Amino acid sequence: MSPGLRKLALTAHVVTSVGFPGAVACFLVLAIVGVVTRDMDVIRAVYPAMAVLAWLVIVPLCFATLITGIVSSLGTNWGLLRYYWVVVKLLITVPSALILLVHMRPIEFMADAALANMSGENLGEVQLQLVLASGAAVLVLVVATALSVYKPRGLTPYGARKLDEQRSQI
């Protein structure tokens, strides 16, 4: 990958991977407001807004983070499986994307229930689920961001083998 292209991929990755926890934090705030408020007008506004935020911002950012991260790592010497911090970030992001998709159903459910004046069973349970899941997601994404900044030491066995191959070619 050329230096210009590498910087473009890195910029896209930084923008999406920093925006992702920010968008989830906004979702968390809305989820908390939905739980604590007794105002039906606020509830009718909050849950459909959460569904829009999730479909149009969080899901796209999640997959953009994953794709730009893979492109950035494969286009540089960091590689995708050479350093533990990159592998751990991948292991955080892929399950996060899957868990996010699983949670789209309760998000849609709550948006529909809010528009129907909160008629339905177990709404409190679903509301709490959305708060806890988005709170956990913010924590996990902050850990992923910290890994990118600190880049803790550690080559994987594959990374060590690749480095030895590169050295033997010099």
Next chain:
Amino acid sequence: MSEQGSESGRGPLRRLSAGRTPTWVKLFGLAAVAVIVLFFALHFAGLAPVSHQI
């Protein structure tokens, strides 16, 4: 990912870290396993707020 391969050119250090899994990775793995076990324990105890009716 702006810095390129920080461990290249540090032979002894690289061998040290390549030979064994770093402590932070072990701790991270333990924490992940603990969270998963806790989630399923709460789930089967009926305490995890997971909606089954949806």
